[in-house]
Amino acid sequence: MIPRYALPEMAELFSDQARYTAWTEVEVLASQAQTLLGRVPEAALARIRQAPVPRAARVAELERDRDHEILSFLAAYCETMPDDTARWVHLGMTSYDLVDTALGHTLARACDLLIDTAVRLRATLAEKAAEHWDTVCIGRTHGMHAEPTTFGHKLASFAFAIDRSVRRLRDAREQVAVGTVSGSVGTYALIDPFVEEHVCAALGLGVEPAPSQVVARDRHAQLVAAIATLGACVEQIAVETRLLSRTEVREVEEPRTAAYQGSSAMPHKRNPTTGERLTGLARLLRGHAAAMLENVALWHERDLSHSSVERVVLPDAFTVAHYQVTAATALVRDLTVFPERMRAAIDHTGGLAYSSAVLAEQLQSGGERETIYRTIQSAADSGDFLGALRGAGYDTGALTPHRFLSHQDIIRKRLEELRELDH
Known part of the structure; x- marks a missing residue:
């Protein structure tokens, strides 16, 4: 993702250097397991542990000759080891034993960060909903005036949507936080299953129950679909604030700094640019979800068609969603609300x-x-x-707006239960 829409804590998780750090951790854990099995000497394990994480620039340099990132990583990793140590690295493993297990670990950490961010948005929406629970406004269907509701009710519906997204992400995290160290076609032909058990347990991962060579890609499709759904829920908030910000409506306004300038030609403009940006980013996430569904069906025990897609989609989806949810939280928290405009809209149509x-x-x-x-x-x-x-x-x-709000307490009680999740 371009730096404009990337926050450092998420972007760092998907950097080349972070990937090689995760790969190194998997290799060390695998060697440790092999030592416990008596297949790698203790002295070799000590030197494997001491070897530094390869620099991303060095891996890239070696890859220019090898055209294979994993082999280039292994070559860079083993450069500082004596030959009688290097020969024990990656023992019995295939490339995706390393790649997919490290990826499961990275995705679990990225999920945790995104979930925490979404929980903050949920809490912000719930607090703002409670603040404006009695702020009466007109409800609209088909874009037309319908019946009175409250602005707090609107925000509560968004809070519950984000809560559902949090639950979907937690389920997706459980499904994607798995690894496999099972060999070229997943049969453990050249590696003891204990190695997989040891590595995955140390990383907090589950184990792919019937591996091919790779972790099944329906897991990753589920994850990105959950991210895209979260993005669509954020878009729903953004679209509503954009509609309510229109000049002839002006029931809310996005937060502005003193330096804000809305148009190069029209100094009066106060455009809902944050909401527009959040809407656009949701479109990217939906596209990413479609691409990940295409990755589920691989040839036989695996092919490489998924790899190029994932190199783009997984970092981009997490980075975009993290930025989008963070920006939405600030938008909701600092949103200016005009209750008098909301009441005037109800009165405008003469009952x-x-x-x-x-x-x-x-x-x-x-x-x-x-x-x-x-x-x-x-x-x-x-x-x-x-x-x-x-x-x-x-x-x-x-005939007053409150005639329509006599049963709002039942919804308010549900909102209070949701708020208690964050206290």
Whole structure:
């Protein structure tokens, strides 16, 4: 991902140097297991442990001749070892015993970081929802005025969506945090299963139960689909704030610095650029999810078609989502809300937002539904809805926004339960 949309703590997890550090850790653990089995001498293990992590620049230099990153890494790793030590490195292993096990470890750490970030967004949404629980606003369906709701209710729906995303990510983490050290076609032909058990346990990973040569790629597809769904939930927040920021609506406004400039030509502009950016990034994540689904079906025990995709998608998906969720948290936390504009929007239509309450009450009083509906619809089209109702003998005094909020406490209780997760 380009630096503009990368935060350092996530980007570092996917750097070349971090990858070679993880590979080194796997090689040391595998050699340690082989020593416990009596197959690698203690003295050799000590020197393997002491060998430094290869520099990314050196691996790249060697790869220019070998055209094979793992062999280049192993060559760089073994450069500082005597030959009688180097020969024990990678004993009985194939390339993806190293790559996939280290990848499982990296993805678990990246999941933890993204989950923590999403939990902060959930908490921020829940707190803002509680703050604005009684801030009455108009609900809209099809982009048109519907019935009164509250801004807190809107934010609560977003908080629960993020909570579901957190749960999906946790499940995906469990599925992707696995490794395999099982040999060229997953049969443990040249390596004792104890090596896999030892390595994966030390890294906090599960074991692929029936490996081919690689960890099954439906795991990674599930993970990126969960990330893309999180991105879509963030997009939902962004789209709502963008719609409510429009000049003729202006019920909310994105946080701004004193130095903000919205247009090179029009100094008055205060564009919802953060929300627009978050929307665009969600599109990237959906594309990444589709690419990872293409990676599930590999030829026989494996091919290499998934590798190039994953080199782009996995770092990009995590980096984009981490940036997007972090930016969304700041957007929600510092969002300016205009309650008076929200109430004015309800009043602007002269009581049309109350038509469903009038319909329900008239139906309860008796009468034919179609006739009642058409009478109220005609009053709505008259240009003076409340006046027409009063002219027909209807008491409009009880028509207020709070008429529609009598059962909000049940939702508020659910919100409070969600807030308790973060305390």
